[in-house]
Amino acid sequence: MEAYLNFPGNAEEALKFYARCLGGGVVGDIYRYSAMPPGEMPVPPGWDNKVLHATFESEGARFMASDVPPEQSPPGYSGFAMSVYVPKDKARAQKVFNDLAEGGKVTMPFAPPFWGGSFGMCTDKFGVPWMVSCEVE
The missing domain is CATH 3.10.180.10 (2,3-Dihydroxybiphenyl 1,2-Dioxygenase, domain 1)
Structure with missing residues (x-):
């Protein structure tokens, strides 16, 4: 199992912060909302360059992250760490x-x-x- 963290538009900033804190960094490509085929899902204005999906790895441990548009469930973290x-x-x-x-x-x-x-x-x-x-x- 791997954790998947959702952010309200600042996933790339968070991933850079985690690289500084934990070492490691994003492995592979950062997929952007602009890469989605037209009509796949609505993309809010100004979100083309936001993170659709990224995988972060440090010392063999990894998690995934993305930005979640405001009209979808807002990210909130409880019940885990x-x-x-x-x-x-x-x-x-x-x-x-x-x-x-x-x-x-x-x-x-x-x-x-x-x-x-x-x-x-x-x-x-x-x-x-x-x-x-x-x-x-």
């Missing part, structure tokens, strides 16, 4: 957490939880919830 596991490198895990939290909201500071290791939760500036963990305290 994107999870990043950084093995054996607490400093890198802390950096990933700090970068994802930049401009967003920390919901649980990155620290040793009662079960061991290091763990933190945040919601990024795009409204996407994240959990970052490492087995090292």
